Amino acid sequence: MAGRVIPEPYVYPTAPHVRRHGPDGWKDYRRYREWLRDEFSFRCVYCLEREVWREMREPMHIDHFEPQAIRKDLKAEYTNLLYACPACNGLKSDTILPDPCAVALGNSLRIYEDGRIEAKNKNPEGQALIDELALDDPLTVDRRRRMIGTLRTLAEFDWPMFVEWMRYPKDLPDLNDKKNKPPHNGKPEGVAQSYFEKKKRGDELPEVY
Ligand SMILES: [Zn+2]
Structure with a gap:
């Protein structure tokens, strides 16, 4: 396995997310789903749960950073939309969390x-995320523990199975496809980076991420 880069399952970004895409003009926010999947790498922005880890009978949700109840005008604004798992989206509800x-x-x-x-140095942003989204719930903590241990074992002893858990989804969205074409796109150059x-x-x- 020399030289192989083995990604860890739970690593938060070390910089604020910079949006690569700028679709605009749809009135129904659900139209942005495929853009958001690509934008946020098929992961919940809050808990890092991945599409390929989930049974997809209930797909990932589209989260309104500024809740619909408070900012109706931002309901279909791409820059107000995030990609989140049903658990995080449900718990967040109408609260405003660190962006x-x-x-x-x-x-x-x-x-x-x-x-x-834990929140690094007890910083309030991290603590708010943990508290509001119950990221320290015992069941969630235990799931992470099992995932980390299982994936580490697979990486060492069963690489093809590790890949199945850590690969990109098979249905990568083709953002050039007609059905994904928004009325406007402020960042057309982003599509080449999809x-x-x-x-x-x-x-x-990469094979895994
Ligand atoms: Zn989540």
């Missing part, structure tokens, strides 16, 4: 190998 596009969650939160999570396009170009898409 992953303004705050580096990797500076706010730390996840240990035994699944525990995972679908990277895969199409050949070896640019």
Whole structure:
């Protein structure tokens, strides 16, 4: 396995998320789903749960950073939309949390190998995320512990199975497709950086992430 980069399952970004995409003009926010999947790498921005870890009978949710109840005008604004798992989206409800596009969650939160999570230096942003989204719920902590241990074992002894858990989804969205074409796009250059396009170009898409 020499030289192989083995990604960890729970690593928050070390910088605020910078949006690569700028679709605009749809009135129904659900139209942005495929853009948000690509934008946030098929993961819940809050708890890092991945599409490929979930039974997809209940798909991931689209989260309104500024809740619909408070800012109706931002309901279909792409820059107000985040990608979140049903659990986080449900718990967040109408609260306003630290914005992953303004705050580096990797500076706010730390996840240990035994699944525990804590706010780095007791910072208020990290603590708010833990409290509001119950990221320290015992069941959630235990799930993380099992995932970390299982994936580490697979990485060492069953690489193909590790890949199945840590790969990109098979249905990468083709953002050039007619059905994904928004009325406007303020960042058309972002499409070339989408995972679908990277895969199409050949070896640019890593096997795991
Ligand atoms: Zn989540």
